[in-house]
Amino acid sequence: MERVPSTSLEPPAAPTAPAAPDARPARPARVRRGARDRLLTPLPAERPWSWLGPLLVAAVAGGIRSWRLGTPGELVFDEVYYADQARDLLRHGTEVTDAGAPEFVVHPPLGKWLIGLGEQVLGYDPVGWRVVVALLGTLSVLVLARAGRRLLRSTLLGCTAGLLLAVDGLHVVHSRTALLDVILGTFVLCAFACLLVDRDRVRERLAAALPLDAARYGPPLGLRPWRLAAGVLLGAACATKWSGLFFLAAFGLLTVLWDVGARRAAGVRRPWGGALLRDAAPAAASLVLTSAVLYVTSWAGWFAAGPDRAYGRDWAAGQPGSWLPASVRSWLHLQAQMLQVNQDLSTPHPYESNPWGWLVLARPVSFYYETPEPGTPGCGDADSCSQAVTGLGTPALWWAAVAALAVLLVLWAGARDWRAGAVLCGVAAGWLPWFAYQDRTIYSFYAVAFVPFLVLAVVLVLGMVVGPPGAPPRRRRWGLALAGAYVLLVVVDFAWLYPVLTAEVVPYGSWYDRMWLRSWI
Template sequence: MADTAVIERPVGGAHAAPPTGRSPFVARLADRVPWLLRSAGWVGPIAVALFAGVLRLWNLGHPNAFVFDETYYPKDAWSLLQQGYEGSWPNNANEQLLAVPQTIPLGSSPAFVAHPPLGKWVIALGEAVYGLHPFGWRVVVALLGTLTVLMLARIGRRLFGSTLLGCTAALLMSVDGLQLVMSRTGLLDGVLMFFVLAAFGCLLLDRDRTRARLLADGVDGGSVRLGLRPWRLAAGLMLGAACSVKWNGAQILAAFGLLTVLWDQAGRRRAGARHPWRAMLRHDAVPAFASMVVVGAATYVASWSGWFATSGGYDRQWGEGRSGFGPAAWRGWWHYQSEMWHFNTTLTSPHTYQSNPWSWLVQGRPVSMYWQPVSTGQQGCTAPGGCTTQILALGTPLLWWTACFALAYLLWAWFFRRDWRSGAVLCAVAAVYLPWFGFQQRTIFSFYMVVLVPFLCLAVAQMLGAVLGPPGCSVRRRAWGGVAAGSVVLAVMGCFLYFLPLYTAQVIPMTDWQDHMWFTSWI
């Protein structure tokens, strides 16, 4: 198994090794203040998460406008909050809501929506506290975006056995423009990202704990019954929630389900099982299916509880008077699912900012979520040629371009060095990214890749760990590696700072905006 720059023992792993490679100063400091090492695994991640939270919550109510598809989801969320299902709105609802919030009565007729309801229920939590206002429909998504940074630091720490690399991955994600924009808008993809990463972390915890149990028993690993595995159940719950936000979660559930049974097989082999595949199929495959698929499906159906509990939702009465299996409500619900499938697989209406998945990793066609010209003398604009304000869903370019090299490194480490960590990250990348190539004719957008950002940051962190070098190498090698890795992180942060005005709708001169458009495809 390949090793990156591990500066601590693997967290929670079954084969933990004592710390190595610490400088005498760090060793003396740790001896005098033992709690530093005990708390470092939380202090660093929390500090990075606080930094990310400031970026995501600062001036969150600006702009006071519906940004891109916020014209749909916040209103759907408010309908769910008020009546349990998505209702119709007047054509002029946007202008009236922004001028005098919460004064427009909901229509009694239901509205067809193309996505399951859980993501909109999440948005509704903020609206329940702050009302139908831009801050209200963005705040919970922003909080989840911040929690995702904290989760990534802890996941990276466990995956690489290094607080430094875990915090590096989290810091990189905190300064990714796409993750920032999608955390500051009331859309569904940031919510989907949270549940997918949470599921990945749960499976990682399950892997470590089950391997520890297999090795602790001291018997043939093929005969051990592991019983209830709560972290895998939690992963099934999170993946079911992901499917309940957007159907993209289904392919990720399938990939993560395959990943966990492969981990089971490898764990039993390492524990001494003579026939690890047979042992996995006998003891682990069926429980894995129940934990992931059955729990996920139950979670998905439960997310529609508002639709089932009321009578006015779209297709709610479709099953009345029609023959078929099960209650009328179930038949109507199933028909609704088929209509959603048809819509999501046949949407080909052209859009200015649609793009092909081939361009997504290099950020070839970012989506302009919001753009308004600002005349000289208005909103603080003093430029003779006027100003503009924009929200551009652009991943920090240097981070994404570096991630392309990092993915190539992970492919090499996984194929030639059998590095399971690289395989885990690549599995997530493939599950999120590759299915979109099957929709070449569908209208799709690059901001869907916000779900990919955590795993790209893990890939970059792993590559930077290899650049830094293992603890056992020479001081000179570590010093040069530290300079190189640190330079990459600082360059990414500088690039993020340069594009920050375009991520937060700041008023900038038109000439500055043109300077930020590095490629014509960004306009």
């Protein structure tokens, strides 16, 4: 919610005598102007740089993510599951074992369908099964730059957010690996960007309807296509990994709270009542119902496949009758099985980690490690060489994000800064639910889904360092210098880590020098 002045927005009673010629303007006009100012914060003017800047940053990100995309030239980490299952979906519409029997899986199919799209176009090889993930990772940089521009009302800060995401090590590793987490994160970020546009559109509609001083609940807000688009994207996130449900719940609450804040700023007498009566049900339909429809649709291949291909397709045949079709009952039973397995997964793994350590990079995951023979290009004269892909975020970014989140907590709790609240909502949805799974096998790379929000936290604080446009020039120059130096530090840090993120062959000593903490090995 946004902070609003505590003065009443009710107009005064009509005067009993004509006002003097030099009287102050009528209060309703002042109230209208004040409400409009509270509702609307102008965006930066759309100029060529508004798109060229984000596109340039995205091009840099695309180059980083596509260069030597086929290295390593084999399946790494969980690619052994997803690349193969993606090929199965292309061939059979559902996942099967190597023998052709139905295969039980623990994740919905949409992300694997997208991986399969690359395999369909470029073939079943490392580039084929990684290319779509690389494209989505690049797209997320572009979306973050534009969303950051809208959130922070600054093209420069938006481009800075895109650049920092472009050089985050964890995001780069996942954008170059056929796993589901960058696909999930891209859908979540795009949904967040749509909700930001929806927030601005709602406020523009309320501003056009002013004055609303005497309105009890405020007007209906009409069709909201951007919120509907967010529902589609959140459904796609859930159809990729079930952790998308956390973002669906958090963003659903966020958009209703934004509606409350908008109605209060417009002068509605009962903003909570207005939001609950006029906005909550449409929000549920746009987000929850739309997500559910898309999630079920993503299983079309399973429904179309016969019992000899789709796992559990004939389960209902041996069960008591019901008004539900047998295929639907079998599908619901499969969802329950998947839920049980996801909750009970507790097989020890050397790279599992507790969520407490994720933000400080306590235990990154080694996706790939080989020891090439001496004399291999890149080894030089070293007696021992290393070739590694380490799921490690850029420390200069992540460690600063911990401090930035603390600042945002103060801004949100103390000043009710809606931007801080929005960023914290994204981090909380991606991070906090995992604390409920202390006995489950979980990994630090799950954090890639909320890395864009960590970046936004850092950039919001950088904006405070730079200062507002009206700040004294000297203060702005120093602020820009400090912010620029920090961004340069992150870029240098990423460049230093780049060889151990992308499977470059280096002397063993060079690899070891980059393992700053022993827990990284």
